[in-house]
Amino acid sequence: MARRGIVLGLGNVARQSHLPAFLRGDGVAARLGIVATVDASAHVEPLSGLPHFRSLRDAMEQGGDGEGEPIDFVDICTPTASHVELTLWGLETGCHVLCEKPVALSRTEVSQIAALAGARRRVVMACHQYRYNPAWLQLRAWLDQGVVGRWHLAEFQVYRPVADGGASPAATPWRGRREVSRGGILLDHGTHLVYQLLDVAGLPRAIQAWAGRLRHRSYDVEDTAQLLLDYGDRLGTFFLTWSAHQRDTRVRFIGEDGAIEWSGGLLRREGRHGVEVLDFRAELDKRNYYQWFAGLFHRFADAMDRGETEPGLGDIDRVARVLEAAYAANHDGCRVALQPETEVR
Numbered sequence: 433m434a435r436r437g438i439v440l441g442l443g444n445v446a447r448q449s450h451l452p453a454f455l456r457g458d459g460v461a462a463r464l465g466i467v468a469t470v471d472a473s474a475h476v477e478p479l480s481g482l483p484h485f486r487s488l489r490d491a492m493e494q495g496g497d498g499e500g501e502p503i504d505f506v507d508i509c510t511p512t513a514s515h516v517e518l519t520l521w522g523l524e525t526g527c528h529v530l531c532e533k534p535v536a537l538s539r540t541e542v543s544q545i546a547a548l549a550g551a552r553r554r555v556v557m558a559c560h561q562y563r564y565n566p567a568w569l570q571l572r573a574w575l576d577q578g579v580v581g582r583w584h585l586a587e588f589q590v591y592r593p594v595a596d597g598g599a600s601p602a603a604t605p606w607r608g609r610r611e612v613s614r615g616g617i618l619l620d621h622g623t624h625l626v627y628q629l630l631d632v633a634g635l636p637r638a639i640q641a642w643a644g645r646l647r648h649r650s651y652d653v654e655d656t657a658q659l660l661l662d663y664g665d666r667l668g669t670f671f672l673t674w675s676a677h678q679r680d681t682r683v684r685f686i687g688e689d690g691a692i693e694w695s696g697g698l699l700r701r702e703g704r705h706g707v708e709v710l711d712f713r714a715e716l717d718k719r720n721y722y723q724w725f726a727g728l729f730h731r732f733a734d735a736m737d738r739g740e741t742e743p744g745l746g747d748i749d750r751v752a753r754v755l756e757a758a759y760a761a762n763h764d765g766c767r768v769a770l771q772p773e774t775e776v777r
Contacts, residue, residue, distance in 0.1 A: 433466035435736065436501060438491055439528075440518060441509035442471040442479070445532060449561075449722045450509055451479065456534070457726025462612045463733040467495070492525060503527055505736070511612045512619070515620075518542050519556060523548040528555040528736050530729075533746045537614060538756045542749045544597050555735045556764065557728075557744035558751070560617045562624045563645045564632065564727035567699050567712040575632060580687030580703045586633065586668045587684045588625045591676035592771055594622070595651070608651030608674075616653030617672045619755050626746065626754045629668045630659065635750060636661035636668065641761040659758055684763060738743035 437536075441444050446469070454466045468483040470491045478484035490642070495501040505528040508518045515535050522529040523545070535558045536542045550557050562568060575583060595617070597605035606612045607620050608722040619700075639661055643654035655675050661668035683694040690703020697713030735744060757768040 434461065434463055435528075435733070436465055436467050436495070436763070437505040437507055439466055439469045439502055439507045439509055440471075440488070441511075442469050442473075442476045443509060443511075443567075444596075445598070446509035447479075448718070449725050450507060450556060450559075452505075452722035453725035455727055457722065460729050460733075467503070468506075469602060482622070487524070487768070490519070492586060494554075498599050501708035504546055505732075506528060510534055511606050511733070512614045513612050516545070519545055519550055520730050523552050523554050523556070526552060529733075530732050532559045532590075534558070534619050534755060536752045537619065537759075538752055539749070541612055542745070542752050545748070546745050547558065549741055555732065555737065555739075555741055556742055557732050557735060558627075558748050559725070559728060560624070560627045560747065561721075561728045561753075562725040564724040565712075566626060566715045567694055567697070568683075570699055570710060570712075571685070571694060573631060574692055574701055579690065579701055579705055580685065580692055581689035583685045583687035585684075585686040586629060586666070586667070587686075588629070588670045588672075589680075589682040590617075590621050590625070590670075590672040591678065591680040592617075592621070592674050593676055593678065595655070595674045604650045608648060608653060608655070610652045613653060613771050615642065615755075615759070616651065616655055616657070617661075617674050618654055618657035618758060622657060622670060622758075623751055623755070625670050627674070628749050629670075630750055633661075633663060633666060633668060635753070635770055636663050638648065638662045638752065638767050639757045639761050640767050641758040643759070643762045646673070657758075657762075661732055707750065 439450060454460055454464060468491050470485045470488055472486050492503060506522040506529040513532055519529050519531050519535060547554055555644040595605040595607035627677060641659045643657040645654060646650060646656045648655045656658050660668040685692045692701045697716050699710045701711055755769055761768040
């Protein structure tokens with residue numbers, strides 16, 4: 433029997449990715465069933481066929497679909513400033529929690545979440561769906577196979593002309609307003625780059641960073657950021673901007689025997705085994721993003737079935753530590769060392 437869940441927030445990410453993945457993702461509906469949605473905004477149009485509530489209390493009391501059955505999990509698709517509060521609320525009510533990124537921005541916030549998740553024996557997992565991006569999966573496979581030898585330089589570049597405004601009609605996108613977003617492109621798209629690099633390299637020894645506004649004066653958060661992640665004998669660099677003239681994403685890993693590069697939807701490797709180019713433009717179309725979430729949702733279901741709380745919390749903790757150090761490095765104009773990793777309980 434599928435676990436019963438409620439989606440909190442009916443913005444673009446819920447409508448275009450989360451709900452399609454729950455409803456149409458391969459095998460997801462058999463394990464995770466969405467019984468209702470919740471959004472307090474009077475401007476939100478409910479989805480056909482799903483009960484909709486304006487308050488969390490009403491949704492929980494009525495079991496989402498009015499049958500009064502308990503809710504097993506909540507899926508948080510609201511702006512960043514509400515993530516910690518709603519995660520703690522979900523845990524307090526006895527639910528497992530799936531939450532849009534970033535879940536937390538500091539070790540203090542992670543400790544609060546981990547303590548309550550441990551006490552309630554509930555899973556908390558971040559929506560780090562780029563792990564399931566087919567181009568990234570192939571890139572990781574090539575790294576694991578050693579097709580470029582041992583890599584020593586990883587470069588991530590993200591170019592966007594403006595912050596994504598989601599479904600909001602506001603002149604300034606919600607991602608550009610600190611009271612709603614808590615930060616700019618560094619924590620927004622930067623979170624994806626952080627966990628991707630950590631997946632292949634682990635935590636860095638130290639971080640240097642710069643973040644500021646180059647173009648969008650109506651934003652009160654950074655529209656551009658640059659990070660240097662120091663591994664001693666390896667280096668990771670991030671450059672992210674909402675001030676570009678067009679949209680683009682580039683990733684490159686340079687190794688002893690060649691390089692792997694991803695740009696414009698094409699993934700290319702060159703090295704001792706020759707040159708290979710794979711075309712992922714169809715898979716990277718936004719209309720197909722929901723398929724990445726399907727893999728993530730199966731992982732969430734697995735964690736609930738097995739009672740595995742640590743992997744999800746550890747993932748959230750590592751990302752929060754990097755983001756916290758990056759903002760500190762930018763604020764103080766210094767190099768911030770990261771402490772050795774400890775288990776989160």
